[in-house]
Amino acid sequence: METKKIEEKWQKYWGEHKTFKAETGSSKEPYYILVEFPYPSGSGLHVGHVRSYTAQDAMARMMRMQGKNVLFPMGFDAFGAPAEQYAIKNHIHPKDAVKENIKTFKNQMKTLGFSFDWDREFSTTDPEYYKWTQWQFLEFYKHGMAYKATVPVNWCPNCKTVLSNEDSAGGVCERCGTQVVQKEKSQWMLRMSDYAEDLLQGLNDTNFAEKVKLGQINWIGKSIGAEVIFKIAGHDENFSVFTTRCDTLFGATYCVLAPEHKLVDIITTKEHKDEVEKYKYECTLKNDLERTELNKEKTGVFTGAYAINPVNNEEIPIYISDYVLASYGTGAIMAVPAHDERDFEFATKFNIPIIQVIDSGQSELTEAYTGDGVHINSGFLNGLNKEDGISAMLEFLEENKCGKKQVNYKMRDWIFSRQRFWGEPIPMIYCESCGWQLMNEEDLPLLLPDVAEYEPTDTGESPLAKITDWVNTTCPKCGGPAKRETDTMPNWAGSSWYFLRFMDPHNTHEFASMEAMKYWNKVNWYNGGMEHTARHLLYARFWVQFLYNIGLVPNKEMIWTRVSHGMVLGSDGQKMSKSKGNVINPDDIVKEYGADTLRCYELFMGDYELDCPWSTDSLKGCKRFLDRVIRLKDKVVEGDSYTPELETIIHKTIKKVEYDLRHMGYNTAISALMILTNSYEAKDSVTEADYRVLLTLLNPVAPHITEELNAQLGYAPICEGEWPKYDEEKTIDKEKEIGVQVNGKIRASIKVSIDESEEVTKDKALNEENVKKHIEGKEIVKIIVLKGRIVNIVVK
RNA sequence: GCCCGAGUGGUGGAAUGGUAGACGCGGCGGACUCAAAAUCCGUUGGUAGCAAUACCAUGUCGGUUCAAGUCCGACCUCGGGCACCA
Numbered sequence: 001m002e003t004k005k006i007e008e009k010w011q012k013y014w015g016e017h018k019t020f021k022a023e024t025g026s027s028k029e030p031y032y033i034l035v036e037f038p039y040p041s042g043s044g045l046h047v048g049h050v051r052s053y054t055a056q057d058a059m060a061r062m063m064r065m066q067g068k069n070v071l072f073p074m075g076f077d078a079f080g081a082p083a084e085q086y087a088i089k090n091h092i093h094p095k096d097a098v099k100e101n102i103k104t105f106k107n108q109m110k111t112l113g114f115s116f117d118w119d120r121e122f123s124t125t126d127p128e129y130y131k132w133t134q135w136q137f138l139e140f141y142k143h144g145m146a147y148k149a150t151v152p153v154n155w156c157p158n159c160k161t162v163l164s165n166e167d168s169a170g171g172v173c174e175r176c177g178t179q180v181v182q183k184e185k186s187q188w189m190l191r192m193s194d195y196a197e198d199l200l201q202g203l204n205d206t207n208f209a210e211k212v213k214l215g216q217i218n219w220i221g222k223s224i225g226a227e228v229i230f231k232i233a234g235h236d237e238n239f240s241v242f243t244t245r246c247d248t249l250f251g252a253t254y255c256v257l258a259p260e261h262k263l264v265d266i267i268t269t270k271e272h273k274d275e276v277e278k279y280k281y282e283c284t285l286k287n288d289l290e291r292t293e294l295n296k297e298k299t300g301v302f303t304g305a306y307a308i309n310p311v312n313n314e315e316i317p318i319y320i321s322d323y324v325l326a327s328y329g330t331g332a333i334m335a336v337p338a339h340d341e342r343d344f345e346f347a348t349k350f351n352i353p354i355i356q357v358i359d360s361g362q363s364e365l366t367e368a369y370t371g372d373g374v375h376i377n378s379g380f381l382n383g384l385n386k387e388d389g390i391s392a393m394l395e396f397l398e399e400n401k402c403g404k405k406q407v408n409y410k411m412r413d414w415i416f417s418r419q420r421f422w423g424e425p426i427p428m429i430y431c432e433s434c435g436w437q438l439m440n441e442e443d444l445p446l447l448l449p450d451v452a453e454y455e456p457t458d459t460g461e462s463p464l465a466k467i468t469d470w471v472n473t474t475c476p477k478c479g480g481p482a483k484r485e486t487d488t489m490p491n492w493a494g495s496s497w498y499f500l501r502f503m504d505p506h507n508t509h510e511f512a513s514m515e516a517m518k519y520w521n522k523v524n525w526y527n528g529g530m531e532h533t534a535r536h537l538l539y540a541r542f543w544v545q546f547l548y549n550i551g552l553v554p555n556k557e558m559i560w561t562r563v564s565h566g567m568v569l570g571s572d573g574q575k576m577s578k579s580k581g582n583v584i585n586p587d588d589i590v591k592e593y594g595a596d597t598l599r600c601y602e603l604f605m606g607d608y609e610l611d612c613p614w615s616t617d618s619l620k621g622c623k624r625f626l627d628r629v630i631r632l633k634d635k636v637v638e639g640d641s642y643t644p645e646l647e648t649i650i651h652k653t654i655k656k657v658e659y660d661l662r663h664m665g666y667n668t669a670i671s672a673l674m675i676l677t678n679s680y681e682a683k684d685s686v687t688e689a690d691y692r693v694l695l696t697l698l699n700p701v702a703p704h705i706t707e708e709l710n711a712q713l714g715y716a717p718i719c720e721g722e723w724p725k726y727d728e729e730k731t732i733d734k735e736k737e738i739g740v741q742v743n744g745k746i747r748a749s750i751k752v753s754i755d756e757s758e759e760v761t762k763d764k765a766l767n768e769e770n771v772k773k774h775i776e777g778k779e780i781v782k783i784i785v786l787k788g789r790i791v792n793i794v795v796k
Numbered sequence: 797g798c799c800c801g802a803g804u805g806g807u808g809g810a811a812u813g814g815u816a817g818a819c820g821c822g823g824c825g826g827a828c829u830c831a832a833a834a835u836c837c838g839u840u841g842g843u844a845g846c847a848a849u850a851c852c853a854u855g856u857c858g859g860u861u862c863a864a865g866u867c868c869g870a871c872c873u874c875g876g877g878c879a880c881c882a
Binding site for chain 2: 215605670744783
């Protein structure tokens with residue numbers, strides 16, 4: 001039978017028999033394997049998707065055979081700009097575009113034989129799904145976690161939308177690369193910063209890969225320091241600064257406020273007013289990119305005001321400068337030019353005194369800030385080291401009520417509004433007399449209107465704003481005329497809780513029942529791209545922790561292990577892209593070589609966690625391997641036990657494949673199966689038992705062809721059977737070749753048997769001709785014999 | 797600048813501190829064929845040698861160890877992320 005027919009036959013079988021249906025509440029041990037659901041983009045499934053789906057599919061298939069109740073779901077994350085832009089470009093409604101693309105994706109996934117439980121499929125754009133995303137937003141609001149604020153936002157003039165800090169990293173729009181500008185806008189925000197510490201601590205309840213944890217930690221950006229309050233000479237006003245090195249306070253020779261700081265206008269003296277105004281205006285013209293690019297040359301102006309250093313009552317000038325960020329800490333700093341590079345640069349330029357307060361024993365002044373040293377010129381801190389200096393200073397600050405210990409986080413609140421059509425409408429209503437009102441739960445979902453115009457507006461309003469029928473409504477409180485919120489949610493919203501919905505996807509009265517969530521407990525294994533391990537994961541964890549705190553999910557962390565895969569690059573080693581012409585379409589590969597070959601190659605190509613270039617030649621090698629497995633069938637003779645000479649390698653291979661599939665060692669698992677196949681080929685015949693164990697071990701990787709070969713021998717489907725067991729004892733070779741070293745250099749190799757004594761091994765080693773040659777005339781200092789591993793003869 | 801990750805044959809990559817280069821690709825030689833494809837057999841890190849074998853070899857330089865790709869210390873290169881975060 002030809003490959004295509006075989007694949008279709010088994011795909012049909014799995015579909016009809018619902019082989020991969022996950023039963024909530026089953027007495028089997030639940031095991032939840034999740035792989036990031038894709039954007040159904042117009043270009044179809046990427047070979048990179050295939051790599052991770054195949055990997056998790058192989059794991060899922062093995063786990064099922066090992067008796068686990070595996071939940072391996074798939075869905076689509078179809079809101080967001082890519083889907084919207086595709087729709088605009090092709091002049092169809094996003095809804096229809098998404099429908100079409102999902103169909104393509106799903107068909108592609110089916111032809112690859114992934115064992116998803118399709119009964120649980122959904123898209124984030126399904127009203128039955130986004131109803132609950134909206135419902136959860138209302139919960140955020142009810143618990144004071146959602147609020148509206150006018151904030152300077154990152155605005156992409158090309159996409160005509162607000163971008164999150166995350167979406168505009170580096171000052172350019174992540175999507176289109178346009179320079180982002182600052183714009184004041186009223187936005188819905190989620191109080192994510194309240195969860196900074198919990199999100200940090202929660203990592204201890206996860207088994208995330210170390211680099212994933214680090215990504216989260218860096219993003220949260222905790223720093224421990226102090227808040228120091230500075231009085232302003234001749235004013236009642238004061239301001240506080242955040243510092244991690246309050247022990248250097250004696251070295252503070254000036255202060256800097258961010259240009260946006262609210263005290264600037266109040267404290268600026270008449271003589272400096274013009275200059276300050278001018279500088280502030282210049283700053284509004286600069287976007288983040290320009291601000292950071294100008295980091296070589298410090299700018300700023302003096303306000304004319306002086307702050308009083310609380311440790312010595314000295315008056316120090318207050319400057320404004322854009323090297324101080326309004327959004328971090330208190331938006332103000334104390335500057336210690338002797339020990340901070342930036343302050344040093346600024347002080348040098350403006351001729352501000354530089355007082356060294358730490359003797360690091362090094363000539364480079366700025367070195368001391370990161371290192372340790374003894375305090376000098378620091379009054380009561382003199383002679384103390386960094387650690388003691390900090391505690392002594394904290395004590396002083398608290399006693400004199402001019403400061404206290406303080407923790408700061410880089411992570412800020414989540415800007416939750418987008419001026420786009422294709423997102424979940426935010427279920428809020430504004431009434432002139434009652435203010436912001438929640439929509440009634442029973443009115444959810446708030447559907448997106450069916451209209452023809454959904455292109456973004458030039459004004460920065462959401463396209464929804466133009467649809468007056470939709471916008472105008474009545475106030476749920478007073479019944480008077482009111483308007484709907486026209487912003488939609490960011491596309492991170494729907495993906496922040498989809499893994500919960502998979503646990504109970506058809507629930508019509510809850511987003512998921514507590515019972516179902518308790519049964520599945522946690523996502524055991526979550527696989528995705530490295531590009532999502534910082535933000536998506538953080539948003540999802542935040543969402544879950546909030547739901548946990550209001551009693552709606554059973555665990556504070558709902559994801560146990562997070563791993564990430566490497567990218568599949570073009571054969572030129574570059575990222576695949578249409579413009580480079582190095583894109584491989586999985587459909588073409590399936591057509592020419594078969595799904596099993598593609599699956600096998602994607603796992604065999606290299607270390608799963610690292611990027612790897614595509615090679616069609618290597619792919620052919622995998623085809624050759626599968627063809628050899630097929631041809632091996634001609635050598636099969638009856639027999640329900642393993643061929644004695646093959647027993648050891650079979651047990652070894654079971655152990656190896658099982659271990660590797662659980663630890664992302666996909667390439668070495670396949671290598672082991674190739675070795676097993678090679679050893680079968682060296683035989684004149686193999687038993688059915690020999691052959692079937694190979695088919696079963698290979699089944700997670702190449703499910704179609706192995707099922708077919710197994711069926712041809714007259715057996716029930718592999719996917720309904722059990723995973724073979726190995727006997728540890730039988731994985732050990734009875735006889736082995738080991739190396740003999742003289743002074744650490746290999747000089748010979750000897751055969752040893754498992755039960756021979758050290759003496760026998762030693763004699764064998766010493767009697768090797770080449771060993772004799774190298775120890776002749778020398779004194780033997782000692783002989784190291786490691787049973788079954790190595791002999792090393794140390795001579796002098 | 798800071799934080800990750802990676803440097804191993806022509807190539808993708810293997811190696812619980814214990815015979816470096818498994819397995820695959822490619823190359824070379826051969827068989828089959830009128831020929832090609834497919835398949836099969838052999839060979840394949842470098843240098844020297846008919847060979848046995850020797851020396852060199854896991855980015856660089858040191859160190860620990862009977863033994864280092866692996867551990868420690870310094871450095872170099874590439875990839876990714878963050879970046880005036882006080």
